[in-house]
Amino acid sequence: MIHYFYENISPISDEEKRAKWIEDLILNEGKKIGSINYILCDDEYLLQINKEYLNHDYYTDIISFNYCKGKNISGDIFVSLQRILDNSSLLKTKQEDELNRVLAHGVLHLCGYNDKTEEEQRIMRNKEDYYIGKY
Template sequence: MPIYNLSELFLTKVNFIFEHLPDNRLSKKEFKGKVKMALRIIEESENMNLESVNLRITDDESVREFNKSYLNHDYYTDVITFDYNDGTADVMISSVTVLKNAENYSVSFSNELLRVVIHSFLHLAGYDDISLAKQKIMKLKEDHYLKVVETITF
């Protein structure tokens, strides 16, 4: 079994900003590890290279305000991804919408949260979900990467 230097394994810096989380639904340590692993796997598999990502988990109103101000979309959403095309990105996630979606899909909060993080990383890798066909491709990729990351224990 190969031995990895973790500083070499996780090349992209991820800044975690936890502003709003449901009580006792997430192990931050485990979540951070899975996010970093998902990013590393997607970067390698999708030939993507980032320097840093700011991952902000906040509430519905904050995400809606950014959605309205920067994308001219006046509605709630689970995740918004800002790719600055310079090796940096911002990801904003509404924990409120993620929790509602988790309940609707009968999955855990942590599973749905990781899914939307993977979804945002796929956007950073160049995928979009504008058409139904592209949505299907992204969903298949989300499922694949989620399954890979969920098999890793931390």
């Protein structure tokens, strides 16, 4: 199940459509759908999470906490809508595409993909692009 929670921001549109899209992504990756909580928030809220749990003192667009067991995909995914809007403007992308990229990115991490090396980043970006095209 996909759940959405909001901290200091307004809800996003098309929650059900996005949930179905994320579920399809998980199944397409050969995994099972567990419980995924998207906590959508502002920059300051996510900065506090970053400091408290990861000891990082910088802004980010997403932080994923992995609770997966085997093929069962579960986790908490914190997303800064403020950062997504800023990145969309900087990258000259549609806000909806940037939001979907970040939502997919978090779940792809839960599915086992990383983005530490250039090769991992390339694979992650290709996966994001592929799934954005399926939205």
